Amino acid sequence: MIQIEKLRKVYRGRGREVTAVDGVDLTVAEGEVFGVLGRSGAGKSTLLRCVNLLERPDEGRVVIGGRDLLALRGGELRRARQGIGMIHQHFGLLGSRTVAGNVAFPLEVMGVPRAERAKRVAELLELVGLTEHAGAYPARISGGQKQRVGIARALAGRPRVLLSDEATSSLDPETTASILALLRDLNRRLGLTVLLITHEMDVVKRICDSAAVMRDGRFTESGPVPELLARPGSELARGLFPLPPAEPRDGSTLIEVTFTGGATGEPFVSALARKYSVDVNILGGAVETVGGERVGRLQLELPGDPPQNAAQLAFLRESGLAVEIKNPDREDAR
Ligand SMILES: Nc1ncnc2c1ncn2[C@@H]1O[C@H](COP(=O)(O)OP(=O)(O)OP(=O)(O)O)[C@@H](O)[C@H]1O
Ligand SMILES: [Mg+2]
Numbered sequence: 001m002i003q004i005e006k007l008r009k010v011y012r013g014r015g016r017e018v019t020a021v022d023g024v025d026l027t028v029a030e031g032e033v034f035g036v037l038g039r040s041g042a043g044k045s046t047l048l049r050c051v052n053l054l055e056r057p058d059e060g061r062v063v064i065g066g067r068d069l070l071a072l073r074g075g076e077l078r079r080a081r082q083g084i085g086m087i088h089q090h091f092g093l094l095g096s097r098t099v100a101g102n103v104a105f106p107l108e109v110m111g112v113p114r115a116e117r118a119k120r121v122a123e124l125l126e127l128v129g130l131t132e133h134a135g136a137y138p139a140r141i142s143g144g145q146k147q148r149v150g151i152a153r154a155l156a157g158r159p160r161v162l163l164s165d166e167a168t169s170s171l172d173p174e175t176t177a178s179i180l181a182l183l184r185d186l187n188r189r190l191g192l193t194v195l196l197i198t199h200e201m202d203v204v205k206r207i208c209d210s211a212a213v214m215r216d217g218r219f220t221e222s223g224p225v226p227e228l229l230a231r232p233g234s235e236l237a238r239g240l241f242p243l244p245p246a247e248p249r250d251g252s253t254l255i256e257v258t259f260t261g262g263a264t265g266e267p268f269v270s271a272l273a274r275k276y277s278v279d280v281n282i283l284g285g286a287v288e289t290v291g292g293e294r295v296g297r298l299q300l301e302l303p304g305d306p307p308q309n310a311a312q313l314a315f316l317r318e319s320g321l322a323v324e325i326k327n328p329d330r331e332d333a334r
Contacts, residue, residue: 034195
């Protein structure tokens, strides 16, 4: 649905060059929620602005719904861009217009006739749960309600793709949860493909099917969230499940175990302890719901060096768990 290849964007000015996006490849499948996570200055907003051509990339390709956006001009490009909605951190509402007036605005720009416009505005307000506030002005509604207006406005042109630039960053946790639930619901009901950027782990945890971590204009990791969580050394896994710093002791094996889906129901720690008569020491861990799936990470210590635990480690891996050995020096690399 969204396909980005080797995207590069350099800002030039006053003898200074900033490579904001430095060769990003990204595929977002139809109907998927994809999150890009990164610190301030990583290039997230620039990436998003290159996807809807608010910024023209220096290099690369942006293909949405099979159309190469950089090859389009004039009316064709305008129509393609109408198929891409966008929401922002600071909502960007017009203070002089009511809630309904704000949602009507893009429809006016598109030249939708008055009667049809009124009908569409009513539908959109219903969709985001704001029917009762149609006549209110932005100054009189809450942040969460403002973002609902932003979402309704972004959906006015019936886009297939929604881009979200830190849409929940200025909201409190409870309101964030309700906006994320709304986005998830719209994604499911309308089959909307969502590309969102955020610096909040919680956003990824709640609604993303896939995610990428962006740093200095590049993706350092990217893929389906459950897969990233099980990948050794994943920054996303560390962020979602902070474990104590690994301090392997001599004569022991320190491991981090990630389990998803079916494996979460299995009492594998007690099974391991029973089968091999070992005392398993649990040093830390957490189980969370990520993208509607139960995922957990545990830090465990087993007596004996890694080579002595070969059978135990194989048992855990055969049970469908991802196992990372934190003191692998003496174990054959695998
Ligand atoms: N219009 C611009 N002109 C020049 N440099 C820019 C411009 N916009 C962004 N940059 C630079 O590009 C880099 C990436 O900026 P960008 O806004 O994409 O980061 P971000 O990941 O969205 O950060 P934040 O989380 O703070 O929003 C930064 O170094 C920034 O200073
Ligand atoms: Mg930004």
